[in-house]
Amino acid sequence: MAQRGNVTMRLWRGTAAGGQFVDYQVAREEGMVVLDAVHAVQAQQANDLSVRWNCKAGKCGSCSAEVNGYPRLMCMTRLDLFDPGEPITVAPLKTFPLVKDLVTNVRWNFESAKRIPPLKPGPLTAEEQRKGEFQMMQQDVDRIQEFRKCIECFLCQDTCHVLRDAQDTDKFFGPRQMIRLANLEMHPKDSADRIPMIKKEAGVGMCNITKCCTEVCPEHIRITDNGIIPLKERVVDRYYDPVTMLLNALRPGNTKLR
Amino acid sequence: MAAATQQLAWGRFTLRRDAWWLQPLLVILGLGGFGLYSTYRVFENAHYVAGLYQSPLGSPDLRGYVPWLQAFVPFTISPALLILPFPLLFRLTCYYYRKAYYRSFFTMPPACAVRGASSHAYPGERGIFLLQNLHRFFLYLAILILVILWYDTALAFGLETGHLVVGLGGFLFLGNVILLSGYTFGCHSLRHLVGGKLDCYSCDEGSKARYKVWQRVSWLNTNHMGWAWASLFSIWAVDLFVRFLDIGLIRDVRLL
Numbered sequence: 001m002a003q004r005g006n007v008t009m010r011l012w013r014g015t016a017a018g019g020q021f022v023d024y025q026v027a028r029e030e031g032m033v034v035l036d037a038v039h040a041v042q043a044q045q046a047n048d049l050s051v052r053w054n055c056k057a058g059k060c061g062s063c064s065a066e067v068n069g070y071p072r073l074m075c076m077t078r079l080d081l082f083d084p085g086e087p088i089t090v091a092p093l094k095t096f097p098l099v100k101d102l103v104t105n106v107r108w109n110f111e112s113a114k115r116i117p118p119l120k121p122g123p124l125t126a127e128e129q130r131k132g133e134f135q136m137m138q139q140d141v142d143r144i145q146e147f148r149k150c151i152e153c154f155l156c157q158d159t160c161h162v163l164r165d166a167q168d169t170d171k172f173f174g175p176r177q178m179i180r181l182a183n184l185e186m187h188p189k190d191s192a193d194r195i196p197m198i199k200k201e202a203g204v205g206m207c208n209i210t211k212c213c214t215e216v217c218p219e220h221i222r223i224t225d226n227g228i229i230p231l232k233e234r235v236v237d238r239y240y241d242p243v244t245m246l247l248n249a250l251r252p253g254n255t256k257l258r
Numbered sequence: 259m260a261a262a263t264q265q266l267a268w269g270r271f272t273l274r275r276d277a278w279w280l281q282p283l284l285v286i287l288g289l290g291g292f293g294l295y296s297t298y299r300v301f302e303n304a305h306y307v308a309g310l311y312q313s314p315l316g317s318p319d320l321r322g323y324v325p326w327l328q329a330f331v332p333f334t335i336s337p338a339l340l341i342l343p344f345p346l347l348f349r350l351t352c353y354y355y356r357k358a359y360y361r362s363f364f365t366m367p368p369a370c371a372v373r374g375a376s377s378h379a380y381p382g383e384r385g386i387f388l389l390q391n392l393h394r395f396f397l398y399l400a401i402l403i404l405v406i407l408w409y410d411t412a413l414a415f416g417l418e419t420g421h422l423v424v425g426l427g428g429f430l431f432l433g434n435v436i437l438l439s440g441y442t443f444g445c446h447s448l449r450h451l452v453g454g455k456l457d458c459y460s461c462d463e464g465s466k467a468r469y470k471v472w473q474r475v476s477w478l479n480t481n482h483m484g485w486a487w488a489s490l491f492s493i494w495a496v497d498l499f500v501r502f503l504d505i506g507l508i509r510d511v512r513l514l
Contacts, residue, residue, distance in 0.1 A: 068275055070274055159371050166379030212367065212371070229353050229450075239391075
């Protein structure tokens with residue numbers, strides 16, 4: 001049943017220098033999402049409210065915020081998810097430097113992405129040379145396709161406690177970049193070796209598998225199970241498992257050991 | 259219109275208002291309860307066998323292989339004390355249980371977007387926690403123990419009696435080893451070893467075959483948490499059954 005009446009939107013207003021939550025009353029309409037209510041506040045009561053958004057369809061990853069303390073896309077969070085009598089709190093992503101109101105500076109994510117070596121295609125097979133193009137079979141596409149669903153909303157980076165609470169951005173690239181690395185490392189046509197980087201610079205050992213990144217991902221990418229843990233196991237192959245280390249030593253040049 | 263401002267400090271413990279504390283609390287109760295019970299059973303040193311049934315907490319009995327060990331401790335060594343460290347290490351280094359204990363016991367973090375109680379940040383896999391990288395070796399031991407538990411299940415159905423025995427205990431044992439197998443063969447490390455480490459699943463016949471095995475392990479792995487809890491409780495249930503049977507508190511229901 002449609003819920004009538006007003007909803008109290010408790011929005012964070014302020015800058016890095018300071019601020020507070022401010023309550024706004026918004027007329028509730030059927031099917032309304034949090035971003036609709038925030039837009040209503042911006043249009044009718046607070047023209048100077050800063051909020052980042054683009055597609056309003058859960059695909060651009062711009063309107064990430066913390067709704068009632070939980071990292072969500074505002075455009076994909078319906079108001080009827082919450083108790084109608086309770087105010088809905090909307091706060092900016094806590095992990096990143098605040099610019100103003102609900103807008104944060106997520107530049108660091110792009111800076112760390114730049115440090116990841118891009119795809120380095122290996123030599124073409126005889127068949128590929130004849131056709132003049134790469135060929136990938138469906139079973140090889142399937143696994144990495146999941147990682148390519150990422151919309152870079154950075155909710156996973158926001159909820160990762162290593163980045164959020166400890167601000168250890170110098171030790172860990174975060175779940176988003178782990179997915180980028182997994183996408184490249186598991187690519188059948190890639191010939192670059194990123195395992196030393198994954199262990200050291202990207203800091204995969206800083207993840208303690210608490211799976212909050214997977215929990216908040218709006219694209220339902222199984223970040224931990226399909227991305228981070230497989231990368232950890234590849235690091236184990238190279239640095240901790242004496243059996244695979246010995247096999248590696250006996251087969252020099254074969255970094256992608258089978 | 260804007261109402262009076264609320265002076266809430268941004269950056270406090272959490273802004274979540276749902277029951278985020280429930281899951282860590284249940285994990286503490288579940289793992290803590292099993293930990294206390296199994297510790298008691300390790301030092302109780304009795305009631306591991308009842309008729310055809312050998313409790314998984316005391317199987318296999320390794321005491322005969324290390325008789326010299328008794329000289330080093332002031333208490334009587336039980337079969338559980340010798341065998342339990344291996345499945346314990348398998349579960350302690352398990353990727354699911356890491357989530358469970360880091361959230362519940364270390365509060366790093368207790369729930370998503372909730373600040374932990376500790377003032378120390380997670381330092382990464384260092385010191386004793388480097389053992390977490392050796393999960394695959396504990397997996398190998400867990401598979402060995404699993405083979406023995408399947409043998410114990412065959413014994414529960416009368417393997418050594420010469421005729422089929424069908425009792426409640428047999429079904430409990432069977433359920434337990436099935437759940438343990440689902441947990442063990444859905445292991446993240448196994449998933450990596452059977453095929454996850456490959457980059458190309460179509461390059462040759464070997465990788466095509468490994469892809470199929472990887473798919474099956476992946477299917478089990480999808481609900482690794484469910485298998486982990488179900489198998490933990492089934493071990494608990496089977497051991498309680500054997501213990502109560504041996505004490506004489508209950509009687510086995512025999513169909514054959």
